[in-house]
Amino acid sequence: MRANVPRIYAKAGTDESGRPWYNMAKPETAGQAIEVMIYDDIGGWGLRAADFIRELKALDDGKSAITVAIDSDGGDVFDGFAISNALARLGDRCTVRIDGLAASAASVIACGAHRVVMAENTMMMIHNPWTWASGDAEELRKTADVLDKVTGGLLATYRAKAPKMDAATLKTMLDAETWLSPYEAVALGLADEISGTVQAKARALSPILAKYRKLPQALVEKDKPAETKADPAPQPPQEPAHNVAALAARLTQACIQAGHPQLAEKLIVSTALKDEATVAAEVSRIEAVSVLCQTAKLPELAGDYLAVGLGADAVRARLFDKLIAADVGEIDNCEPVPDATQTLARSPNSTEIYAARKGKPKATNQGSK
Template identity: 40%
Template sequence: MAKWYDIKAAADGDGQQPPTIYLYDEIGYWGVTAKDFADDLKALGPVTALTVRINSGGGEFFAGLAIGNLLRTHAAKVTVKIDGLAGSIASVIAMAGDTVEMPSNAMMMVHNVSWWASGTAEDLRETADVMDQMRKSLVAAYRAKTGLDDAKLDELLTDSGTWMTAAEAKELGFCDVVTDAVDATNFARVDPARFAKVPAAIAAKLAPPPPAPPPAAADQAKPAEARQIADLCAKAGFPELTAGLLTGTATEADVTRRIEDARKVQDACARFRRPDMARNLIAAVATGLTVDAACAIANEAAADRDESVVTDTSRPNSQPQANGWDKAINTVNQRTAR
């Protein structure tokens, strides 16, 4: 199962590097929970120091809050290194560091709580109450690290967000040490559109790199070898596609198209806050469902799900067909039949 974190154990003693935790993805994705993180952290055993390396645009609010609390209360001395970007809930996790280091060209972004909800007027009033409590959690985490008063934090926690350079973060107390600049390619690869307002210079760094040019036509016309298919699917992050492509006739172009379809469905599920549906929808597309129909199903499920969802994150569900799946499919089928 894919994870949005990686924990590398190391001997903890004189002259040895401490265990390192990498948060290099959307926090809370792929059905991996904060409890999984806690279990892996506990498995390290007693250590006196931890290094946490962050390069993330954010993720699921409560997963990030739990991780921050786990690190803040850990017996080890925690050093946080922001390798590119600590945005949204990733910045809250960074506040758990006894020492927070940022290269001079790294960025931090903080913003007000945002939430997607549907239902009755009473439902929305209750959602607003929950959002007020979530904001208090943010303010408490930032205040504990920076010492800033609530008035100053209110200035920073705007709906559009506040982007800070390393020097600005240090001046405000979000960062303790500014180090030498790093390669700009270390910035988290996230869609700038997920944020309300992004400085142009930062948006260019965040934007995913352009797709590689397709292979030559002659190469694509030749049936791909089984190992080549497996390698292409694994490298793209969709190893589950391999079995369906081992037909003996699938070309490299066929594999590329299948991967592109899977990526479109995955991106749509993330955009509609339903990453839990991605695996099933990708499998359905591989057996005949169109990409447009899969995206429509994810959209309908997002609109009809029973629980509220944090807008700059996803809340994975261990049962992919729950929370509006059947209703979404029926709605899309009805529209198609008209």
């Protein structure tokens, strides 16, 4: 997301018909939802907030539900704020459906909707705003101040959608450029529902997407042609699946509370969310390993131990070896015994206190030392 003016965009132009890079469809019959598709950059020569809001206002009858489908790498933060606020004003009539990627400014737009639905194979990315700048030291300081203020706007937008999110945790996620699976987004409150998969269309890697620091490999390979596969053989009916979203949310929340939100996706994959017992055991492992490392005053090791799958017993043994190697002396969890040779503090002398209040000289107390 770019904050200052003039803004420079990574993509430009429209299609051959001259239409903008989004589409709005008025329902053919009464009662149907108005469909809005945002499938490219936000701002500049892509989707401008002024055009979007003007066309939406022309279609909106004030009664129909509105569904906004998003697959966007992001773009200009102020256009994102404007569109997000416009969707928020629609109230519970507005639903955002993430069909591919909602990154950067596109995630801001998504959070303006009353309800956010993500397909299982989609992602959301949040990060700090960034920009190009030039000038002397004073000009660059002003630009940095603007970026800080924009960051405050991002925090407000995300927390409006997910009020239970801790502000410090959210800021850490912005600093780290965090890519969220649907399960993580639901657990955090940035999305409300997970739907079935949506077929992702191949597309070239955009210059905006290429600039992100932690781009998942799955998105890098989206421009490769899909392999042709034979239709799978029909499978016999299976028992109803357990609530995968709830299990993923539980595991993600445990990672966040332990201070390791970056491990959520890895642990979701490693457990395969097999069943409630598997997830419960993993949550117990997370809690036990975190407590052991904190007790040993080595909390920085918990993330690595959890990532490689160590259990409480293995972690306890490793921590013991590290403490012995560090020559910390005897490890004793008992409270220290008072030293018998230590001089005890004298008890209050009531005579002295009374004399001091009356302005009299201290009385001699032979029992005092």
